[in-house]
Amino acid sequence: MDDSELNTFGPELPAMFDGVKLAAVATVLYVIVRCLNLKSATAAPEVTHQDTALSRYLLKTCPLLTKEYIPPLLWGKSGHLQTVLYGKMGRVNTPTPCGVRKFLPMPDGATATFDVFEALGDHSTGDDITMVICPGIGNHSEKNYIRTFVDHSQRQGYRCAVLNHLGALPDVELTSPRMFTYGCTWEFAAMVGFIKRALPDTLLVVVGFSLGGNIVLKYLGENRSNQERVLCCVSVCQGYNALRVQETFLQWDQCRRLYNFLLAENMRKLILSHRSTLFGVNSSALDDGDLSRLYAATSLMQIDDSIMRKFHGYSTAKEYYEKDSCVQYIHNITVPLLLLNSSDDPLVHPSLLAIPRSFAEKMPNVMFALTQHGGHLGFFEGAVLLPQPLTWMDKVVVGYADALCHWERQRPPCQRIRPPHTHSGTPQECGYGKDAE
Secondary structure, eight states: OOHHHHHHHTTHHHHHHHHHHHHHHHHHHHHHHHHTTTTOOOBOOEEEOOOOHHHHHHHHHOGGGTSOBOOOTTTTTOHHHHHHHHHHHSSSSOOOOOOEEEEEEOTTSOEEEEEEEOOSSOOTTOOOEEEEEEOSTTOOTTSHHHHHHHHHHHHTTOEEEEEEOTTTSTTOOOSSSOOOOSSOOHHHHHHHHHHHHHOTTOEEEEEEETHHHHHHHHHHHHOGGGGTTEEEEEEESOOSOHHHHHHHTTOOGGGHHHHHHHHHHHHHHHHHTTHHHHSSTTOSSOOHHHHHHHHHOOSHHHHHHHTGGGGGTOSSHHHHHHHHOGGGTGGGOOSOEEEEEETTOTTSOGGGGHHHHHHHHHOTTEEEEEESSOTTTTOOOOSSSSOOSSOHHHHHHHHHHHHHHHHHHHSOGGGSOOOGGGOOOOTTTTTOSTTOO
């Protein structure tokens, strides 16, 4: 090229570089918009239910079920970021409720622990009401999201009893070679039984988060007597069918396989923190071969197959999942249920949401609320960037419980959920009069 050709081409170089920069910026912005789902519209939860007097009352008196849920503008529409923020921080500006820890010896030598937090005022109905709460996998009463929820519930007049999953508390040693599993209800049943005996006039609101949601629904459905004095139950962000959950956890869409690996890593650390008790000379279920398989595991299914199923004598992981999933028991529950999930929960595959939707369509006591955003146990609210300390999840669970408490209060005395010695009422009050509906 001669000098004239170079001079002709030279002025075009800056413009070409500017175009490349512009294209790069546009690409980055496009990726951000897609990853953060900024174009996704906010909406009210999709609520599936039968048309009953109770469901109409709940939708009227619990407005969060019908109002738009608005997550933080810049990142709140990403289920991954909601989930990661929950996993790393739990909540922001977490309160520190003061409770009393209880220890209950179990028949097999294990020791169940739970914390009781007294109400910080009277409930709006004037009744004595206790929330019995089951946290998520490997969680306990000291987790930030549990502390935030407990503090909010206390301020609304609820006493709270929070189960600490067996082996989850970092400063409490196991007293037998067994820890919590996906569907074991023994410790939760022991906690509820203690509350019923110690507080014979209290009514119960049952709440379960993630794995805890499976446990509380399985507990209620195992025996009708478990539903005595229970006003309602709320299950948040669970998968309902453990076998199907583990199958979807092996898929890479929505990075589910990565979440599986991280959850397995946390579970391995928790098991190894009790290595001397679980793999000691007094352990009849586990041996050194199981320990080797635990070190090699890269998924929850592998850990369940080599370790968790053996605590209760299941011959295969498939049997363990089938017997411990609440989907086998939920049809036995007659108390009002709120099943809450998020469409962008990366841990719960969309196909699993057909289970609660089907139950809500068939059972008059079940309401299924599905939000557009929220991730797994996130449900943060906020204006643009910083989330608020209290989440939409905290408020809707307490709001639903409040509505059921007032519904119960308005019923004729003999139809209310009370211990037998408190039932009373005239035939007209009980709905037996000529004009009763």
